[in-house]
Amino acid sequence: MVQGQLDQKIQTEYVRKIVRYKDLLNNVKAKLHNDVKNYVTCTWFNHWTTVLIEEHISTHPKVIPTIKNIKGIDIFFDGQPFDLKVTYLPRKYNPEEAVKNPVKLAVWLYQNQGAQRFGADNRLFVVLLDKNNPKKSWKLKRNFPLVFKEIVNFFNNEKVSQEDEIVFEFRKKI
Incomplete structure (x- = not known):
């Protein structure tokens, strides 16, 4: 449900x-x-x-956490505010496409959010995907050593840049 x-x-x-x-x-x-x-x-x-x-x-050294009372901002990374979203790859989304083009996935996630949860804030999507068996991706949420390792790798190697900007339409409005 x-x-x-x-x-x-x-x-x-x-x-x-x-x-x-x-x-x-x-x-x-x-x-x-x-x-x-x-x-x-x-x-x-x-x-x-x-x-x-x-x-x-x-806890990552490149991340500054916020007090949870700030709506739409959970952390600052590279000086930019982000709303963290931990999610799974949507059922209808192609896993190979998600891995190959994560920006396209981010646009899809913004465009297909529910109206009750609408937000255009900077979001950092942590998408959990078992490429071998997408239906069992939920099990990754309990595999903390793997998830934490990938999170550390991401923050160690990534920076925020202009190319990260996501432009999307929600219900035919930009």
Whole structure:
């Protein structure tokens, strides 16, 4: 289940569909309980692994962390503010294309963000991708030695430049 869809699922599959109270309770117990438990567990895992990854990024000598109260800014890197986003490669996105052209992926991520999460802030996307098995990319979030090593390599070798600017349209507006 994707974030924001739980209420919709409850409304369409339970509240508006099931007529009898007893049937409602039985269905909630038999089905919805597990869906909610799985959703909460997955969300908890994603939240805390993201916190650990972001905290590790903040320890790099080229990074200046911010107090979390600044909306849209988590770190400063090369003097530029960035909103960190730890994510997976979108299902419909070609893994080879993502590796070959990360700027194109960044444009896609900006253009396809949900309206409720819209932002045009400088973003630093940490995209987790198992090239051999993209469906198992979620397992990378718990492989801290590998992820931390790649993060250190990135910050050791990259600089912010004009070529990093992302121009995108959101709902046909630039």
